[in-house]
Amino acid sequence: MRAIVTDGKENVWEEQRPRPSPSNGEVLIKIRAVGICGSDIGLIHGEGPPWTNYPLVPGHEVCAEVVELGDDVDSLSVGDRVALHGFIYCSTCTACREGRYYQCDDLKEIGFTLDGGYREYATVPAYTLNPVPESLSDSEVTQVDSAACTLHALQRVQTSFTDTAAVLGPGSLGLFGVQLLAAQGVENIILTGTRDERLTVGETYGANLTVNVRETDPVTRIKEYTNGAGVDICVEAAGGGDVLNTCLEVATQQGDVVLTGVFDDRKAIDPNDIVAKELTVIGGVTAAHATDQVMELFQRGDLSVDGIVTHEFSLEEYERALETVLNREDGVIKAILRP
Incomplete structure (x- = not known):
């Protein structure tokens, strides 16, 4: 099978590998489609998590199809179309026992610590897969993870129809x-955001x-729009620039700041807005517990x-696909590979 590999030093290449076989509790899946996330580009450039x-x-x-079951797997059937939720965890540490398996003491993550979906076949634990409704397209299934990451973060704050909200960053998370x-x-x-075509998509939504x-x-425009009050909820979805301080400046008194972007370096902030306005700042970067709701x-x-x-690109077009995403060519927002 084909597999696309990186060394984290800006090198990406194709390998031919044997198709794996599922072990006990595992499932062999055929990858139908896989989204190119901004974090994938970061991995290629050595900017992944430690x-x-x-x-x-x-x-x-990942959107995939089950093609073979390992022993003791009864939660899935051959032919099921599935979405990947790629955390592998111990189930016994404090975080796991409290339902925060995504913060497991011995966490492994498909696509970061273990090989991910830029290949034709993969074996993964059955519990990392969610069956998906027939009505969902492969493209929608690839985005269950991104949408659920944002939903998980938003579920940590309360919203009201009377709120004013700001979303900073019109990529997939922001949209x-x-x-x-x-x-x-x-x-x-x-x-x-910085690109009118993405902002236009946001208007349609x-x-x-x-x-x-x-x-x-x-900051000036948002303060003008809110008559100086600021926004009740500010969702940071850019992961770059000075968006952190922008969030703190535009949030209203006792407002909520929700951080969902993944930053590639440290950021300096002015904490006085947090103190003086009694802001609540929360983080959320996982799709935990939200995938079924998103579907x-x-x-x-x-x-x-x-x-x-x-x-969309075929897997063998990976070089052109990655360049398109990296350079934001041709109005790309989210690209997917089709193995």
Whole structure:
């Protein structure tokens, strides 16, 4: 089978590997589609989390089909189409016992510490797979992880239809954030970013105001729009630039700041806004416990990948696909590979 591998030193290559066989409790899956996440690009450039193991097959946004069951697997059937939720955990540490398996003391993560979905076949523990409804497209299934990451973070704060919310960053996380806020009844949503075509997609999903930060200072514009009050909820979904301080500046008194982007380096912040305005700042970067809800939202039409999944490539076109995403060519927002 084909597998795309990186060493974290900006080198990416194709290998021919034997097709694996499932062990006890495992399932052999055929990858149908895999999203190219910004974190995959970071892995290639050596910017992955400290627990990353190289050489590595990237890819955690996986839609697959079950082709063989290992012993003692009764939760899935051959032919099932599945979404990957790639945390492998011990089940016995304090975090696991409390249901926070994504913070396991011995956590392994497919696509980061273990080979991911940039290949034709993979064996994974059965519990990392969720069967998906027939009505969901492969493209939607690849985005269950991204949308669920944002939902998991938003579930840690309370929202109201009277709230004003800002989403900073119109990539897939941010665009799902706009949709999720709208689905929760938030009627006043601001979206900021650097690319007009992405901001336009956000408008179609419910953003009332969009701000191109290359043309307009976002803090000034958001303060003007809210008559100086600021926003009740600020969702950071960019992972770059000065978005942290922007969040703290535009949040209203006792507002919520939700951090979902993954940063590639340390950021300096001014903590006075947190103290003086008594802000609540939370993080969330996992799809934990939210995948089933996201699939239901896709089925109901409250979530969509239209305008978000913009490009598809075959696995052998991986070089062109990665360059397209890295350089943000041809209006790409999210690209998927089709092994």
